[in-house]
Amino acid sequence: MEDQHSSPELFLFLASTVHDMKNSISVLSGTLESLLAAEQARADIDAAQNAPAYLQMAQMLYQTKRLNDNLIQLLALYKEVGKPGYPFDVQPQLVAQVVEQVVDQEKILLASKGIRLETDFPLELIWTLDEDLVIGVLAHAINNAIRYTKDTIRLSAREVDAVLELRVEDNGEGYSQALIEAGSAAMNGMQAGVDFSTNSTGLGLYFSSEVAKMHKYRGQSGSIALANGGALGGGCFILRLP
Amino acid sequence: MTTENKGSAIEAGSTDWADKHYLLVDDFIGIRILLRESLRNLGARHIDQAASGGEAMKLLAKTRYDVVLCDYNLGEGKNGQQVLEETRERNLTAPSSVWLMVSAEKSVESVMGAAEHQPDAYLIKPITEGVLLTRLNRVWHKKQVFREIDQACLEKDYLRAARLCDAQIELNKLHELELLRMKASLLLKSGEPEKARAVYEKVLAERDYSWAKAGLGKIRMNNGEHEAARQIFQGVIVENKYYIDAYDQMAVAYQLMGQHEEACGVLEKAARLSPNSVPRQRNLGLAALKIGNVPMAEKAFRKCVSIGEFSVMKTPDAYLGLARVCGMKNVAKEALQWLLLAQREFPPEQIGLRAKITEGMVHHETGDYRRARKCGDELEAMLAEDPVRPEKSICMELATLLFAVGVKDAPAGLLCYVVKNNHDNQVVQDEVQKIFDKAKMGDEGASLINAARKEASDLMNKGVLLWKTDKLNEAVEWMRAAREKLPNNLRILFNSAQIIVSFLQQRGYQQALSEEAMEVLLYVDKIAPGQQRFAQLMEQLLQLTPPPAPEGEAVVLEKAVAVTEKPAKPVRGRVG
Numbered sequence: 001m002e003d004q005h006s007s008p009e010l011f012l013f014l015a016s017t018v019h020d021m022k023n024s025i026s027v028l029s030g031t032l033e034s035l036l037a038a039e040q041a042r043a044d045i046d047a048a049q050n051a052p053a054y055l056q057m058a059q060m061l062y063q064t065k066r067l068n069d070n071l072i073q074l075l076a077l078y079k080e081v082g083k084p085g086y087p088f089d090v091q092p093q094l095v096a097q098v099v100e101q102v103v104d105q106e107k108i109l110l111a112s113k114g115i116r117l118e119t120d121f122p123l124e125l126i127w128t129l130d131e132d133l134v135i136g137v138l139a140h141a142i143n144n145a146i147r148y149t150k151d152t153i154r155l156s157a158r159e160v161d162a163v164l165e166l167r168v169e170d171n172g173e174g175y176s177q178a179l180i181e182a183g184s185a186a187m188n189g190m191q192a193g194v195d196f197s198t199n200s201t202g203l204g205l206y207f208s209s210e211v212a213k214m215h216k217y218r219g220q221s222g223s224i225a226l227a228n229g230g231a232l233g234g235g236c237f238i239l240r241l242p
Numbered sequence: 243m244t245t246e247n248k249g250s251a252i253e254a255g256s257t258d259w260a261d262k263h264y265l266l267v268d269d270f271i272g273i274r275i276l277l278r279e280s281l282r283n284l285g286a287r288h289i290d291q292a293a294s295g296g297e298a299m300k301l302l303a304k305t306r307y308d309v310v311l312c313d314y315n316l317g318e319g320k321n322g323q324q325v326l327e328e329t330r331e332r333n334l335t336a337p338s339s340v341w342l343m344v345s346a347e348k349s350v351e352s353v354m355g356a357a358e359h360q361p362d363a364y365l366i367k368p369i370t371e372g373v374l375l376t377r378l379n380r381v382w383h384k385k386q387v388f389r390e391i392d393q394a395c396l397e398k399d400y401l402r403a404a405r406l407c408d409a410q411i412e413l414n415k416l417h418e419l420e421l422l423r424m425k426a427s428l429l430l431k432s433g434e435p436e437k438a439r440a441v442y443e444k445v446l447a448e449r450d451y452s453w454a455k456a457g458l459g460k461i462r463m464n465n466g467e468h469e470a471a472r473q474i475f476q477g478v479i480v481e482n483k484y485y486i487d488a489y490d491q492m493a494v495a496y497q498l499m500g501q502h503e504e505a506c507g508v509l510e511k512a513a514r515l516s517p518n519s520v521p522r523q524r525n526l527g528l529a530a531l532k533i534g535n536v537p538m539a540e541k542a543f544r545k546c547v548s549i550g551e552f553s554v555m556k557t558p559d560a561y562l563g564l565a566r567v568c569g570m571k572n573v574a575k576e577a578l579q580w581l582l583l584a585q586r587e588f589p590p591e592q593i594g595l596r597a598k599i600t601e602g603m604v605h606h607e608t609g610d611y612r613r614a615r616k617c618g619d620e621l622e623a624m625l626a627e628d629p630v631r632p633e634k635s636i637c638m639e640l641a642t643l644l645f646a647v648g649v650k651d652a653p654a655g656l657l658c659y660v661v662k663n664n665h666d667n668q669v670v671q672d673e674v675q676k677i678f679d680k681a682k683m684g685d686e687g688a689s690l691i692n693a694a695r696k697e698a699s700d701l702m703n704k705g706v707l708l709w710k711t712d713k714l715n716e717a718v719e720w721m722r723a724a725r726e727k728l729p730n731n732l733r734i735l736f737n738s739a740q741i742i743v744s745f746l747q748q749r750g751y752q753q754a755l756s757e758e759a760m761e762v763l764l765y766v767d768k769i770a771p772g773q774q775r776f777a778q779l780m781e782q783l784l785q786l787t788p789p790p791a792p793e794g795e796a797v798v799l800e801k802a803v804a805v806t807e808k809p810a811k812p813v814r815g816r817v818g
Contacts, residue, residue, distance in 0.1 A: 022346040022367050022368070023270045023272065023273055023346070023367070024272070025368065026272075026273060026276060026367045026368035026369070027270075027272035027273065027275075027276055029368055030276040030279075030280075030368065030370075031276070033370075034279060068368060090449075091419070092416060092418070092419055093416075094416060097376055097380070100372065100376060101372060101373050101376050103372070104370055104371065104372020104373060104376075105370050105372070105373065107372075126415060126416055128449065132366055135373075217449060
């Protein structure tokens with residue numbers, strides 16, 4: 001708390017800049033989503049999806065989402081450099097509602113890229129978690145899977161031995177060994193080998209592992225892992241919360 | 243306002259959002275357009291927009307909105323929290339309405355739970371349609387779960403509300419935690435700390451929650467275990483440094499232990515983490531004033547005035563505090579300017595007496611004894627003119643000043659009035675004795691205190707005797723007269739209500755008497771919240787009340803909300 005004085009002006013400047021940026025990105029992605037949704041609603045969907053303008057808009061939306069992801073992460077990670085960090089806030093939530101909100105955030109982007117999203121989750125399960133952070137991690141994992149998948153992504157949730165296991169799987173070629181190692185390195189707090197300046201996946205993994213670790217219950221902490229195989233035989237991102 | 247089909251909609255987990263009236267508040271037009279589109283896609287037709295806090299207040303005063311989506315950062319003027327506070331203070335939205343606060347990032351304010359007025363939910367940008375709908379439905383469902391509990395709270399029937407929490411926990415696993423939190427706070431308000439402790443401990447056995455730990459700390463503090471309480475609050479802060487409520491509570495614990503330097507230090511840390519709270523800056527200013535830290539007091543009071551400019555929470559304490567600060571810095575001229583400003587900002591009945599007291603103090607402090615004496619004379623005249631006495635702390639401040647400027651009878655009378663209204667409160671009597679001692683009237687003061695105490699207890703005992711000998715008519719009458727003489731004596735107020743309740747139980751229900759008892763009880767809860775007897779008597783009284791006719795419901799509600807600002811019955815004739 002002693003570092004609060006370090007540079008309040010800088011913090012205020014950054015905070016208000018981020019506020020502006022998030023407003024602009026909100027408008028940008030919102031507008032793109034409604035344009036894409038309007039195209040998708042048209043009868044001749046195949047023709048639409050092959051039109052160059054449509055594909056370019058889909059790409060714009062994808063990049064905008066990535067930009068937004070990174071901003072959210074930077075905001076959450078900014079605490080590392082000593083300013084008011086993220087106020088962690090766990091509440092009992094319906095897992096089904098968490099999944100629903102992730103699906104809603106991603107559905108237009110996925111449809112625009114012609115990717116199918118499967119979900120599988122128990123309807124009644126209640127879990128205690130920080131909803132905004134977990135939605136952020138899962139949406140990020142899906143944005144990431146878009147790069148690797150062939151045509152399907154699967155988002156699933158289930159309780160395994162008193163742990164909530166959330167999985168984002170795809171039917172692509174799977175993750176490289178280096179990435180899988182980066183995943184476990186992020187969990188072990190070893191940031192070596194992940195270069196934030198060139199590798200946004202590294203930043204995402206670091207953010208996700210931080211979110212997982214913040215969730216603690218009865219001496220256990222949450223974790224993340226990257227693997228290959230899974231239900232669709234491709235890459236697989238796993239978030240486990242106690 | 244809108245008829246909601248409760249039963250079926252709860253199961254479906256949704257309601258019809260199309261017919262609701264919406265208000266969008268954001269200073270960025272792009273966001274307003276985006277949100278308006280999302281709401282239209284949900285079927286909404288009545289959507290108003292505001293680009294600033296001021297504009298939002300104008301619209302809120304005109305229309306009863308069902309849903310308000312408000313950005314936290316609104317540029318110049320009021321911020322979202324201040325718009326919410328003013329709306330709630332002025333009752334501009336119905337209890338069933340939904341308030342969603344929107345921000346670019348999760349704010350500290352959203353989880354520390356210190357602000358008195360909380361929105362129903364916080365949303366982080368970017369907001370997609372599905373998230374908006376999910377959160378709206380969730381809030382709506384939660385409002386249904388809490389509907390009867392909130393109604394019981396409005397009627398101040400805290401014990402019934404606590405039982406309703408238990409009933410809802412059975413039905414709603416998802417809301418169990420919030421229901422337990424509510425139940426614990428209701429038990430605390432009902433003067434049942436042991437039962438509240440059991441609830442907090444049950445929650446903590448499952449998981450560490452700052453609010454539950456802080457709750458245990460508050461119970462310890464009320465129990466007089468100040469150091470134990472302080473350690474609990476310290477522990478909460480170590481684990482969750484954003485839980486601002488723990489800082490405020492820790493400062494109270496330090497103050498109760500007489501460690502004012504430490505109290506001030508804790509408040510300063512809290513104010514640094516969350517600087518935009520008017521009450522916190524005021525408390526910091528007052529604490530700094532107490533330990534003579536003039537620069538810190540000045541800084542806090544100035545901040546308090548500036549953030550209070552657009553807030554309904556603005557307080558005369560900051561203006562009076564700045565006048566004191568200027569007096570201490572020996573700039574009487576500036577002090578008087580702050581007093582003038584205070585009188586311009588606040589109504590005379592709220593500020594008149596206090597401004598004059600502060601003026602006297604400033605003159606006294608800067609060595610202008612002639613002007614100080616003149617203020618004393620004016621205050622004496624004001625007291626003679628209006629028999630209604632201000633609250634305890636102002637009475638004592640006033641007596642201290644009057645003694646200092648050489649007036650004798652008026653301050654002694656004020657102090658007797660304080661003792662009579664607190665005849666079984668040793669702490670207050672010790673404070674009064676100290677004021678007498680300082681005025682070199684120790685012995686005379688001691689006998690005055692004794693006489694005042696005896697007068698009050700005689701007054702009360704006579705009423706109890708009438709009651710015990712079954713002379714209920716006379717007992718009610720006697721206590722009514724006692725209340726007029728001592729409008730702030732808790733035991734007399736409680737006994738008065740108790741006797742009326744017995745009367746109603748034995749002689750049958752009478753609306754006028756029931757209303758009289760209700761008025762007395764609501765007044766007690768306002769001047770001294772959290773009393774066990776309040777909750778018990780309130781429950782008994784409401785059980786005696788015949789069930790209201792369907793359209794009568796709203797009347798009960800409004801009555802319960804309108805807690806009287808003045809003592810239940812104005813004091814007639816000079817007391818003292």
